[in-house]
Amino acid sequence: MSSLHYKPLSQDDGDEEQQFDVAPRVQNRHKRLLFHILAVAAVMYVSFLGVRAISRSSKMRMGKPCHGAHRNLSSLPSHYTLPSGHKIPSVALGVWKAEKDQVGDAVKTALKAGYKHIDGAWVYRNEAEVGQALRDSGVPRDQVWLTSKLWNTFHAPEDVEAALDISLQALGTEYLDLYLIHWPIAFKKGSDNVLDEELTANPYPTWKKLEELVDKGKIRNIGVSNFNIPRLRNLTANPLKYKPAVNQVELNFWNPQPELVKWAKENDLVLEAYSPLGSNNQVKETLNVPEVQAIAKELGITPAQAIISWHVQRGTVVLPKSVTPSRVVENLHVVKLPEDLFNKLEAAAAAHPPKRVVNPSKGWGLSFDIFNDVPKA
Ligand SMILES: NC(=O)c1ccc[n+]([C@@H]2O[C@H](COP(=O)([O-])OP(=O)(O)OC[C@H]3O[C@@H](n4cnc5c(N)ncnc54)[C@H](OP(=O)(O)O)[C@@H]3O)[C@@H](O)[C@H]2O)c1
Known part of the structure; x- marks a missing residue:
């Protein structure tokens, strides 16, 4: 040795x-x-x-906001209660433009990170992948809020249930938590650009069919999307069995719609903020808004977290879309912004003329603007 x-x-x-x-x-x-x-x-x-x-x-990488040195940050509501009594989670993963080969991983990442809400639609063409990811994740169906939307071609009452069944089958579920009329625009049967003027002016027959499907247990809540106030008034003037529980609309820094937010609160209607970051086209500009940057810096959170928090603090459900795992995780974490910072951002958003990111009126060859039009019925 x-x-x-x-x-x-x-x-x-x-x-x-x-x-x-x-x-x-x-x-x-x-x-x-x-x-x-x-x-x-x-x-x-x-x-x-x-x-x-x-x-x-x-x-920051894990998406947990790092609290600012000088501010005590409290939390925001994790859900809102709908007239049915069901609780809709306040932050969802949006899956529009999430490619088939990316959406599954995004959904699995989201569910693992703690998301309890996926916002989809038949027209996004990825419901089968979303459903598969949900099953692969092992998260029980009743722990996830699933939304889908009825496309414009299926508003005829006799087509509604078949359209719903296609989504249910693709998602691999017996029921949806929320089913929305995607647009206040009905196309004639079999066409994807010929307007059905009657059903567009008066969506009550479509709505009645949706009410039936609630009673059948295939849908837990029904709502609308892209409806302006006159269109909501037009629909709710009918003897509804169930009022629209939500209206999913574009809400972001460029199109904050404060009047609609106020009206919805006064009328017990939950708004869902789509394209909350400004969608693909405007996300960079949104994250560079000086007020957003200032909040992020002061609170030690990311600009996306600042904007997503602002949406929830306005009382809306927020639907950020991402297929980037780190962003999916980041976007879930919202914090209550101190009143002064919240007010500054709200004022900055309202200080410029509103500009929509999403408006298919021209693309669909309509002779009117979907968002400004007042139904004649
Ligand atoms: N009812 C309707 O008519 C309607 C219309 C539009 C949208 N929606 C719903 O709303 C959801 C969201 O809207 P949206 O997809 O238009 O736009 P969005 O969520 O405002 O923006 C999505 C864009 O932001 C990027 N992004 C996400 N998180 C980010 C982060 N933390 N940092 C930097 N960039 C980030 C995404 O990139 P990556 O994916 O590459 O990460 C993507 O390019 C849709 O998916 C859909 O569910 C509904």
Whole structure:
């Protein structure tokens, strides 16, 4: 067995010094001690800074907002209660334009991160992938809020149930938590651009069919999308069994619609904010808005989290879409913005002329603007 030979440094040093004078030895020891204390203190300080930086950046990566040094941030509602008594989660993953080969991973990432709400539609052409991801995730069906939407071609009462069944089958579920009339525009049977003027002016026959499907247990809540106030009034003037529980509309920094937000609150209607980040076209500009940047900086959150929080604080459900795993996780975490910062952002959003990101009126060859039109029925 070989033995290791080493020289205990401090002892030897001391012994050597002993042969000469004791006073310089004591002075040297003090100096070394002082040096060691300073070195240890410096190492501890640098470590503290490092740990703090790592923890901040990992919190941001994990999507957990890092609370600002000067502000105590509280939480926002995790859900709203609809007239049916069902609780709709306030943040959903939107899946429009989420490609078939990406949407499954996005849904699985979202469910793992804690999302409890997926906003889809028949026309997004990815319901089968969404359903598969839901099953793969192992999350029980009743723990996830699933929304789908009735497309414009299927408004004729005799077509509504078959359209719903296609979505149910693709999603692999027996029921939807929410089914919306996607647009207040009905196309004639079999066409995707010939307007059915009668059903567009008066969607009550379509609505009555949806009410029946609620009673049949295939849908838990029904609502509308892209309806303006006159269209909502037009529909609710009928003897409805179930009032629209939500209206899903474009709400973002560029098109904040404060009047509609106020009207919806007064009329017990939950709004869902679609294209909340400004959609693909405007997301960069949204995240660079000075007020959004200022909130993010002050609170130690990301600009996307600042905007998504603003939506929930306005009292709306918010539907950010992402297929980027880190963003999916980031977007779930909302915090209550301090009143002054919230008000500044609200004022900035209302300070410019509203500009929509989504308006298919021209693309569908309509002679009117869907959002400004007042139904004649
Ligand atoms: N009812 C309707 O008529 C209607 C109309 C439009 C939308 N919607 C619903 O609303 C959902 C959202 O609307 P949207 O898809 O138009 O737009 P959005 O959610 O406002 O924006 C989506 C864009 O933002 C990017 N993004 C997401 N999170 C981000 C983050 N944290 N940082 C930076 N970029 C980020 C996405 O990129 P990546 O995906 O590449 O990450 C994508 O390009 C839709 O998916 C759909 O469910 C409904």
